Amino acid sequence: MRILKDKNNIIIKEISDFDLQQTLECGQCFRFYKQDEQDYVVVAYGRLLHIMEKDNNLVFLNKTIKEVENIWIPYFDLNRDYEKIKEFLLKSDETLEPAIKEKNGVRILNQEFVETLISFIISQNKQIPHIKHIVKTISENFGDYLGEVNGEKYYSFPNMKQLSNITEADFREMKTGFRAPYLSDAVKKLSTGIINEKEIRMLKEEDARKKLMEIKGVGEKVANCVMLFSLGYRQAFPIDVWIKRIMETLYFNGKDTSKEIIGKCAKELYGEYGGYAQQYLFCFGRDNKVGKNKNE
DNA sequence: ATCCAGGCCCGAT
């Protein structure tokens, strides 16, 4: 991986195991806006990013080397050796081979804790486009203006202070439905320090999950997503409707199987690398409609 | 129209 400066842009060359589209569009993140093929606007960490992938190079438009190194390389998880991860997973279970081959460029983003928590509370029983829309609305109404790309204005996800001003009625107005009280409870526990990122990061996997589940509206699935996508627990294995179907197809002969059994199966097969396996499987399974009626 | 979506709560067994 080589970083160089070209006029106002920063270019990363010789990057491997990375695909911008696969990484952004695989359901882990809701703040990306497609401009064109491999050309995206991303909002994260209170910043606006216009990024493109061209001929296996990553181009960060109008950025400094410092910001790319401090914010975006960690955000895209570019310092991690995914070759090693894939090797481990393939060795432990060759069932994963088609998924890993096709979704070769997926990386797990390191997203902000509060935004990830709020976003995945919203995500329950919703489709991704609608989740994206709600997170965008929250940002427009309560975040800061960041700038404009291709004539479209972008706003940061509200910080803790801005978030604590949002009432349950506000959440309802933003079409969060029955999740509004859950969101208010999360905001309350965050602002009073009952839920504290630094404290949770020091906990073991089981205890971190339990702590997050003290929030109303946070169950195993949401807790696991928050842990995997924003707290660095790469062994977390969120089981949603897709993963359930995929695992049933791959390992249980298509038979209806409880999430508990599926979770145990994943732990045994993938261990510390469960989160990566989950992402490869989720993206692959969703794109190929694994376990779903194909003529839909 | 009816069903379901990156689920979870709650009450009934």
Next chain:
DNA sequence: ATCGGGCATGGA
């Protein structure tokens, strides 16, 4: 412990 109904809203 486990199961099923209900839940706001929008898209297929």
